[in-house]
Amino acid sequence: MDWPTEGERPLVRAGRLSAWAVAGLPDLRPGDDLARLAASALERAGGLRPWDVVVVTHKVVSKEEGQLFPLDHFPPGPEALSLAARLGQDPRMVQAILAESTRVVRAEAGVLVTETHHGLVCANAGVDRSNVGGGEMVTLLPRDPDASARRLRSAWLPLAGGGPLGVVLSDTFGRPFREGAVNVAIGVAGLPALSDHRGLRDALGYELHASTIGSADEIASIGELVMGKVDQLPLAVVRGLSWSGPEQGSAPLLRDPQRDIFRR
Amino acid sequence: MDWPTEGERPLVRAGRLSAWAVAGLPDLRPGDDLARLAASALERAGGLRPWDVVVVTHKVVSKEEGQLFPLDHFPPGPEALSLAARLGQDPRMVQAILAESTRVVRAEAGVLVTETHHGLVCANAGVDRSNVGGGEMVTLLPRDPDASARRLRSAWLPLAGGGPLGVVLSDTFGRPFREGAVNVAIGVAGLPALSDHRGLRDALGYELHASTIGSADEIASIGELVMGKVDQLPLAVVRGLSWSGPEQGSAPLLRDPQRDIFRR
Numbered sequence: 001m002d003w004p005t006e007g008e009r010p011l012v013r014a015g016r017l018s019a020w021a022v023a024g025l026p027d028l029r030p031g032d033d034l035a036r037l038a039a040s041a042l043e044r045a046g047g048l049r050p051w052d053v054v055v056v057t058h059k060v061v062s063k064e065e066g067q068l069f070p071l072d073h074f075p076p077g078p079e080a081l082s083l084a085a086r087l088g089q090d091p092r093m094v095q096a097i098l099a100e101s102t103r104v105v106r107a108e109a110g111v112l113v114t115e116t117h118h119g120l121v122c123a124n125a126g127v128d129r130s131n132v133g134g135g136e137m138v139t140l141l142p143r144d145p146d147a148s149a150r151r152l153r154s155a156w157l158p159l160a161g162g163g164p165l166g167v168v169l170s171d172t173f174g175r176p177f178r179e180g181a182v183n184v185a186i187g188v189a190g191l192p193a194l195s196d197h198r199g200l201r202d203a204l205g206y207e208l209h210a211s212t213i214g215s216a217d218e219i220a221s222i223g224e225l226v227m228g229k230v231d232q233l234p235l236a237v238v239r240g241l242s243w244s245g246p247e248q249g250s251a252p253l254l255r256d257p258q259r260d261i262f263r264r
Numbered sequence: 265m266d267w268p269t270e271g272e273r274p275l276v277r278a279g280r281l282s283a284w285a286v287a288g289l290p291d292l293r294p295g296d297d298l299a300r301l302a303a304s305a306l307e308r309a310g311g312l313r314p315w316d317v318v319v320v321t322h323k324v325v326s327k328e329e330g331q332l333f334p335l336d337h338f339p340p341g342p343e344a345l346s347l348a349a350r351l352g353q354d355p356r357m358v359q360a361i362l363a364e365s366t367r368v369v370r371a372e373a374g375v376l377v378t379e380t381h382h383g384l385v386c387a388n389a390g391v392d393r394s395n396v397g398g399g400e401m402v403t404l405l406p407r408d409p410d411a412s413a414r415r416l417r418s419a420w421l422p423l424a425g426g427g428p429l430g431v432v433l434s435d436t437f438g439r440p441f442r443e444g445a446v447n448v449a450i451g452v453a454g455l456p457a458l459s460d461h462r463g464l465r466d467a468l469g470y471e472l473h474a475s476t477i478g479s480a481d482e483i484a485s486i487g488e489l490v491m492g493k494v495d496q497l498p499l500a501v502v503r504g505l506s507w508s509g510p511e512q513g514s515a516p517l518l519r520d521p522q523r524d525i526f527r528r
Contacts, residue, residue, distance in 0.1 A: 014489040017283040106525050113525075121441035172477070176440050176526035177385035178448070179519050180458045180478025182485075194444045213436070214444025218489050221446075221482035225278040225505070241489070255443050261370050261377075262440035262526055 010192030010245030010252070012215035017240040020045070021226045021233040030066040035155035038235055048159040051242055053166035054152070055223030057234040058186055059128065061148045061169060062139045071129070071136040074099060083107055093129055096138050100125035105263055118145065119254040120186060121263065122173045145169045145187025146249035153189040166191035166241070170220035176262065183224035185216035188250040191243045192216075214253055215243075274456030274509030274516070276479035284309070285490045286499040294330040299419035302499055312423040315506055317430035318416070319487030321498040322450055323392065325412045325433060326403045335393070335400040338363060347371055357393055360402050364389035369527055382409065383518040384450060385527065386437045409433045409451025410513035417453040430455035430505070434484035440526065447488035449480035452514040455507045456480075478517055479507075 024041040028034060038056070042048055062068065076084065076091035080098055084091035087110050094112065098104075101114035105121055116125045118141065126141040142148045153167040169187030185193060193216040223236040257263050288305040292298060302320070306312055326332065340348065340355035344362055348355035351374050358376065362368075365378035369385055380389045382405065390405040406412045417431040433451030449457060457480040487500040521527050 012489070013492055015284075017281070017486065017490055019281040020279075108525050109523070111525055175478075177519055177524060178478060178481070178517050180476045180481065180517055182478045182482055184442070212444045213488060214439075214442060214446045215489065217442070217444065217446055218485035221485045222281065222489075224477065225276070225479065225482050225486075226281055228277055253442050253444055255441055259373070260441060261372050261375055 008246050009196050010243070010248075011195045011197075012192060012213075012219075012241060012243045013195075014241050017222070017238065019222045019226050019236060019238045021228070022235040022237060023233055025060065025233075025235055028060050028063045030063060030068060032064055034060060034064040035152050038152070039156055039159060041235060042156065042159055042237070045237070048156060048161075048165065048237065049239065050161050051164050051239070052160055053168060053191065053219055053238045053241055054156060055168045055170055055183075055220055055227075055236040055238060056149075056152065057223070057227065058126075058142055058145060058148075058169045058171050059139055060234040061142050061145070061152075061187075065142055065148065067140040067142060069096070069138055069140070071096070071138055074138070083112065087112055090129075093124075093127070093138065096127050096140070097125045100127060100140055115257070115263075116141065118186070119251075122171070126171055126186070141171065141186065142169065146189065146251075147187075149187035149189035149249075164190060164243070166219075166243070168216050168220050168223070170223050172224065183217075183220040184214075185220045185250055185253060188216045188247075188253075190247060191241070192245045192247060192252070193250050194252045196245075216250065216253065272510050273460050274507070274512075275459045275461075276456060276477075276483075276505060276507045277459075278505050281486070281502065281504040283486045283490045283500060283502045285492070285497040286501060287497055289324065289497075289499055292324050292327045294327060294332060296328055298324060298328040299416050302416070303420055303423060305499060306420065306423055306501070309501070312420060312425075312429065312501065313503065314425050315428050315503070316424055317432060317455065317483055317502045317505055318420060319432045319434055319447075319484055319491075319500045319502060320413075320416065321487070321491065322390075322406055322409060322412075322433045322435050323403055324498040325406050325409070325416075325451075329406055329412065331404040331406060333360070333402055333404070335360070335402055338402070347376065351376055354393075357388075357391070357402065360391050360404070361389045364391060364404055379521070379527075380405065382450070383515075386435070390435055390450070405435065405450065406433065410453065410515075411451075413451035413453035413513075428454060428507070430483075430507070432480050432484050432487070434487050436488065447481075447484040448478075449484045449514055449517060452480045452511075452517075454511060455505070456509045456511060456516070457514050458516045460509075480514065480517065 074095035076095040080095035084094040198211040338359040340359040344359035348358040462475040
């Protein structure tokens, strides 16, 4: 990782935190203006203040950006047919996943974990399958989630008095070793994604062991708790954070595959 | 996993969340009464209410329970010597890690990931090394973190008007694929560790895809954000959650090794 020099250390801190989901966003279709519709919903929910972070579930962004396709748009090639047979999955779904991926990390026990073109490692490359109006559809992740986060942040900045303002695009990822998915940050704008405690010492002078913290992932997790899964509220506000250091999007959260002992 | 029957579905939800760290807990020594000292600190910070969750970093619990040992208490055996040479680590530290573990999951690139006797998979079996009063010491995880959480919960229940009250013991774990450690729940009492959305449908009638959520891990992550790493505040209160379903400690968060494609 390309770490900033001393004095530009990325740190995210919180005083007293509060967080809530924002209601009132209509179901989006491709071409709808999410930034504007969400701005109205945010205003009705009390507006934004400097240092707020807005967590947005990526799915509404994917829909707005037209990342919603009929499953039949992915006629399976030989690799998809072979993997689908092995995993017991729909070959078109596997084709959609492979089209989003640069490599397969694991394909066994019915589970397909890949590395996406964004560098994310997750089940099904983040491709969600659903029934929309009787047709089988797939939603892909946004093409460039950091760019989406930056775009939304620019649109919402006036609501927050010009900022600082953070935007985190979230998805729900399963994890090795632990049951239960958690929300993580797939797009980040306006705040550092990681906190770097390397070399910092605790109150007693001991160097801290967990040297970097995935702060944006932890913020995304707060979003999950207040948005829930059933009410389908795709927006949340987290208030009470502060941060310093450079903005580098979500890239600092992606482990270099060469350094990842679980990707070999 | 042994899932409860319908009607006992574990679900954790949040309305408007708030969270803060609790100051005023002195540095603990083995035999100190953490429950009582923390109760005073919690009372000075405004007390507890029904439906609060207290997040406690496991380290203060480990100290109180005497899980703090001189490094020299772990004379390395042959496996520790061999692993330590391979990883470039102190053989005594490796011996302490192996003593806490049932199996080695990965040992490469200087990283030792094991499965602990609790069933946790993490770097160094959760063993922390530090300098205390000039001597090299290691802190182990609590022997039974769920029992520790239950004990603290019982002691703090009167502060919360008899409850409901949740207690989450946290540790900071690194993760495959992603940079930045996050807090997870290693001990849970008073609330379900997972939310089970299997079979639930969203507002439009579509079945939800991420079927279980690691709610207690997400709550632990809130604890990290408000406690930070430098200020060494080991207690936080999270307010605004509600839950239903059975209490099963932290066990539902531990993936069955047979079902874990990354542990083979």
